[in-house]
Amino acid sequence: METQLKTVESQVVPLKTLFSEKFDVDFYQREYVWQRKNIEDLVNDLSTEFLKNWRPEHDFKEVAKYDPYYMGEIVLSVKGDDRNSIIDGQQRITSLTLLLIYLLRNYGTVDKFPAKISTLISSDHYGEDLFNLDIEERRTCMQALKNDGLYIPNEKEPSSVKNLVERYNDIEDCWNEKITNENVVHFAYWLMDKVSFSKVWTNSDDFAYVIFETMNDRGLSLTQIEMLRSYLLANIDDDNSKDKNRDAALKKYDNLVNRLASITLSSNSKAEFDFFKTYLRSHYAQDMSQSKGSTSDFVRIGKEFHRWVRDNSVALNLKTSDDFFDFIVQLDYFATKYEKIYSLIQQRKTDEFLYLIVNSDYSFTLQPALILASINYQDDDKVVETKIKIVSKYLTKVLSWRVWNHTMISQSSMEAKIYDLCKTIRGKTVEELKPYLDSDPIEKIELDNYPTLNQQNNRKLKVLLSLITEIVSAESGKPDYMMNHKDDPTEIEHIWCNHIELHADECGSSAEFSAARNSIGDLLVLPKSFNASYGDDKYSDKLVHYIEQNVLAQSLHFNKYENNPGFIGFIERSGLKFEPYADFKKEQIQKRGDLYKSILEWNWRK
Structure with a gap:
């Protein structure tokens, strides 16, 4: 043959x-x-x-x-x-x-x-x-x-x-x-x-x-990390009588890279490469242009950060052997802060770092850049954690405003804004950082109209509703961030069941019914098991079951306003207009939308 x-x-x-x-x-x-x-x-x-x-x-x-x-x-x-x-x-x-x-x-x-x-x-x-x-x-x-x-x-x-x-x-x-x-x-x-x-x-x-x-055989080609390593080590004295010698630098550099490589990013990117790009852009890049043919700092760091460091050695103050050694020490310091950010996200301690986790749940990948930009070399752990809280809360404010107003939060729509802000917050102390971010440097925050649920924004609205729920829960003394319910997954629940005939007196068409039903004032985040059991029931039938759910659902029921000092105390402190409803019509959907908006606005003022 x-x-x-x-x-x-x-x-x-x-x-x-x-x-x-x-x-x-x-x-x-x-x-x-x-x-x-x-x-x-x-x-x-x-x-x-x-x-x-x-x-x-x-x-x-x-x-x-x-x-x-x-x-x-x-x-x-x-x-x-x-x-x-x-x-x-x-x-x-x-x-x-x-x-x-x-x-x-x-x-x-x-x-x-x-x-x-x-x-x-x-x-x-x-x-x-x-x-x-x-x-x-x-x-x-x-x-x-x-x-x-x-x-x-x-x-x-x-x-x-x-x-x-x-x-x-x-x-x-x-x-x-x-x-x-x-x-x-x-x-x-x-x-x-x-x-x-x-x-x-x-x-x-x-x-x-x-x-x-x-x-696909890359066995002979060096990565950017390896080429940066070679450049830095070549400029450090090989003198073992000194503390700052090449051998010590090599061990420190390799150790930080190995630690970074152990981080698993949800994006599936390699954390060790992401760190170098994020750190160099957030702390050192001056020209953030991304226009056609640009050779800006931003573009070059993204493509060849090892060459960018070499070409900008003077600006980075890399002159002597000790300078190069200290640069590796500084890299190691910020690598530990990068690790800390992702460790806190993974731990999901929402009682301390709610906004850091909310931004991660929004799938916002630019958060570490802004946090790293706010941290100064040798800030102690207390200062670092305070800055993480300040920056992440501001980011949640921006992202939630954009989700509320149906404005995109993708990398392409936010990257320029975030990195421009990185430049302006470099070197700020805690005392300087908070009032600066309170001035809304990215864009003026105004909650207009009301968001409506659709197949594209389902995940983002779920995070936003979970945030609103958590603000009320935490202020009432019983934190309960719904996105943490991994053993009993949650989903968006419509207060109105999907039966237009129950609302024929208010809705003259299916479009009008859908618009009201998908408005944020008609939405909650509840366990899927609840929706499967009661989602198709009319409001008067499922109201009694809401009292067993989270505080935002409970607030629809009259019983929530009796013998609940934590919740009542929050209403008195905040002045927010919570109301129970025996019936739930378009007027109540509007009122709940106003309430959700007021909860967010009150929280931003804190």
């Missing part, structure tokens, strides 16, 4: 060409593992590159002149049928498919939106609409996301399906607010035509893996 000749070919292709093909993956490769940070980086990188080129006066044809964006290699094994097996690139293809679905769902009705986007997600296959990346266990989920933008996995489905839903929701959270109806068609054409890949394909699975391993 003649042995088949192994071949390998490659070609640079745009997204629209690659995604017009049909793919599958081998059974042992099927897990989709991207985390929020990966999606955040993808959305941020793509939108930033596009916006460097786009101008309001451009017509669609101008997109052909925009700069391309390279997404790396995709390694395929060509099968005998009409589908190619992905050897390397499944995570990117899956994530970009989710992005295409998001664009289609949210902007597909915009005038002149390219119809081809839909065929890059799924296309006709002998009369059947099949996803171009077709994996059986994902089909139901992907179809629901494409059709409805929503899917609730059941407990028996694999983790990759749950991950698909979470990453799709992350796209909404991370979306760049500068991509709007005005330019989304330009963005869609740029994505299809100017985002490119190196497509590498072979007719042999075995050979495909050889290619994959060769392309």
Whole structure:
């Protein structure tokens, strides 16, 4: 039998060409593992590159002149049928498919939106609409996301399906607010035509893996951390008679890197790399520009922080051997503060560090940068913890205001604001820091209108409602942060059950009913078990059960206002207008919305 000749070919292709093909993956490769940070980086990188080129006066044809964006290699094994097996690139293809679905769902009705986007997600296959990346266990989920933008996995489905839903929701959270109806068609054409890949394909699975391993073998390349290590150590005297010698510096540097590497970030990023970028940007970067072609401190630290340190040695006061040694000592000091931040988040001691944990629950990844910027070298533990509390409370104020007003809190929408603030709080004492942040340096905080629940903001509103509940609970003497209920998971509960006929006298249409029912004044955070048991009951029937739940639910019942000195004392101190309700109509929803707003405003004034 003649042995088949192994071949390998490659070609640079745009997204629209690659995604017009049909793919599958081998059974042992099927897990989709991207985390929020990966999606955040993808959305941020793509939108930033596009916006460097786009101008309001451009017509669609101008997109052909925009700069391309390279997404790396995709390694395929060509099968005998009409589908190619992905050897390397499944995570990117899956994530970009989710992005295409998001664009289609949210902007597909915009005038002149390219119809081809839909065929890059799924296309006709002998009369059947099949996803171009077709994996059986994902089909139901992907179809629901494409059709409805929503899917609730059941407990028996694999983790990759749950991950698909979470990453799709992350796209909404991370979306760049500068991509709007005005330019989304330009963005869609740029994505299809100017985002490119190196497509590498072979007719042999075995050979495909050889290619994959060769392309990903980093055994000989040094990381930025290792190159910074070499630069710093090379400038320290190798004199063991001195305390500040090269051997001592090496041990201290390696120790801090190893400690950082043990931190697990929810974003799935490597903490040791994140620390160096975060610390150098928050403490030293002057030019924070992220514009096209920028060589700003911010951009260079993100791409090559080891070179940035070398090129800025004078500004960093790195002149003598002792200076370089002391710089490593300083790195070690701030690495311990970075560790402390994540340790406190993991411990979830909301009685002491509520706002630090709330910001983490908002999935706000820029929090450590602002906290590190506020800390001065050799601040003692008491000062550090005080600054963590001051900065995290201010951040919660900003983030909660944005969630309340349906304003984005993604990295792309907040990064410039946060790092500009980093520059202004460097070197401040505790006595200087609090009044400065009380002046609302990022933006004026005003709670306008009322937020309404939708599938995109569900997670953020759950955090906001949990915060409001915790403010009242803690002030009443019984802290009970609902996001800590891991053994009995919580979810948003509508006070109105989903029966429009019960409110026909007030709601003339389903739209009016939904608007009232999804307004924040009609919402609580309660255990899922409660919602499963009583969520479909009318208000008069479930009111008696609210008295057994958290303080915000209890406050609807008359009994809460009897023999509860902690709660009554809080009402008297705060002057907040809590009321029990025998009936719950649109007027009461409005009053509860006013109450929630007042709780937040009172808390910010404390």
